[in-house]
Amino acid sequence: MTATEPEFLTAARTFYDAVAADYADRYGGALAAATWDRAVLAAFAELVTAAGGGPVVELGCGPGRITGHLAALGLDVSGLDLSPRMVDLARAAHPQIPFGVGSLLDLPYADGELAGIVAWYSIIHTPAEQLPRAFAEFHRTLAPGAPIVLAFQAGEGALRIEDPFGYPAALDFRRQQPDHLEALATEAGLKVTTRLVREPGPDERTPQAYLLAHRAG
Template sequence: MTTPPLLTATRAYYDTVAEGYAERVKGAFARDAWGRAMLGGFAEEVRADGGLPVADLGCGPGHVTAHLDGLGVRAFGVDLSPRMVDVARRDHPGLRFEVGSMSALDLPDGELGGVVAWWSILHTPPGLLPVLFAEFHRVLAPGGRLLLGFHAGEDQPYSGRKRDDGVSYDIHLLSPDRVGEMLVRAGFVSTARMLGEGERWPWACLAGRRPAAGASPADRAGS
């Protein structure tokens, strides 16, 4: 199967910056009280639900996976970039990391208690996000939890400066309202939302869950 150009470009970019990126995010959560709060609440809910595994999608060098592991969650990471996965395995040898695409996960239906996509959906154009959210819904068990973090805006694209070797990247400053609507259409119930001002762009964290088996219409609506 031919790899779409979007995935090829994203993989190439992260393969070339893996070492520097890993160094930059070391100790990130020591400086990020709101991120710790959202991930902490997510981990508490997953543990209370029975502790099924959690996939950290777009895991990069594995710092979020390791943070979740430290919170008592059975977390593993998946990333498109083989070099990022190599770095994650080196820096966190006790944890599981795999190369893969979050739009086509090599996981059975309903296997996971949680999915985290922490600043990793922002390379996907807004029109393609429903594909990701349908895949997240597929791999979550009934009642499973979802947590997204991303740069916020009005769905406008941003292109990073092309380097001398021709490698560049594109991101999308995603609308929290429209992302939330897409999640509902994908079958999720909204459970929490946090917005904040970042150093460069605003940010958003959205939490949701796949309704439990046999949930009433009111439960599915989040009431």
Template sequence: MTASPASPDALLAATRASYDAIAPAYTETYPDILGDRPLERALLAAFAELVTGNGPEPVADVGSGPGHVTARLHALGVPVFGVDLSPRMVALARAAHPELRFHVGSMTALDLPDATLGGLLALYSVIHVPDERLPAVFAEFRRVLVPGGYVLLAFQVGDGERLRMTERFGQEITLDYYWRRPEAVAAALTEAGLPPQTRMVREPLDEEKRPRAFLLARKPG
């Protein structure tokens, strides 16, 4: 374990540069992270039904990466767009899914007006947010959601560990990972005004080393 970059700007710059470096290899290795995960696909379908039932507002896929989950939501009839910190990831997503909208942005300061989203999806993207910055990120999620809007999170489970990875796919990177308990994330969501409605944990599959947690939260209507 090691300390994360000292400032928010340094953290964002390191994360952006790391994903820019690994974007092509990551996209080739993980062309569809939900392709062989029926449980996750079922959760995504439930999320799609909930947000479209609440209203016509769009959904943001935050940390959209190569865009395959954004495309799945689109296929489920959800008006959706992708947001990613990495310009190179965004370029790959646009090339693979030219019918969809992707733009560069950060979950720490979404370039969106208040109360404009019907839902927000963050699959394995809050894992790079330090504990002390997580409340501000969840407050930002609440800000952009309409009343009754939903958040679906997925993350690897841990006991508060922090890991810095300095190499991946043969590239030098600086990525910090934070493994958390579902109850800790649920408490942070509740504190931000996004009380969880559903909590699920599944055991590791195949090459996975950690359980995966899923939290569905909703902004009060």
């Protein structure tokens, strides 16, 4: 943490450092029952592979459950997360995959380095005024034509979660309208090719959305 770090980053790091072990225990196997999640990730992996492959990163990787799945799909994948504790768990669970600590607002990758980005519920804590900066970083680090897939809760407003798993922490979970995120992606130079919104599952409060885009060639 630095003196100039935005408050929302500090809050997110504190929250996820606190809940990391419980989060990993509760959601570690959730992908097995998430048919649409697996389908979207498989389509993303196929697009990366068809374009010749290359380095892919999952941003906001948490304990690495999606990162590990992407590796099993044959991708050259690494993970990045704001929470050092989450990164520790990811490294322990997937020692063959590189994981690092970092922020969406300042990605540690060279211009055009990435063959793909997965941002799986990783923008949901970012305030509206900071989203253009995150999308600019997505565009900067993607190779021309490379895909990015985002997953997020569709809707309006924010849900504030306090004392998760009994820990003294709090964080806002921001919902987004697909139209708004598509507009931000377009402004950043990303071409949206697929949008999917599904109804909430048994343990979900809102519809869930997926957005697939490519950096313009």
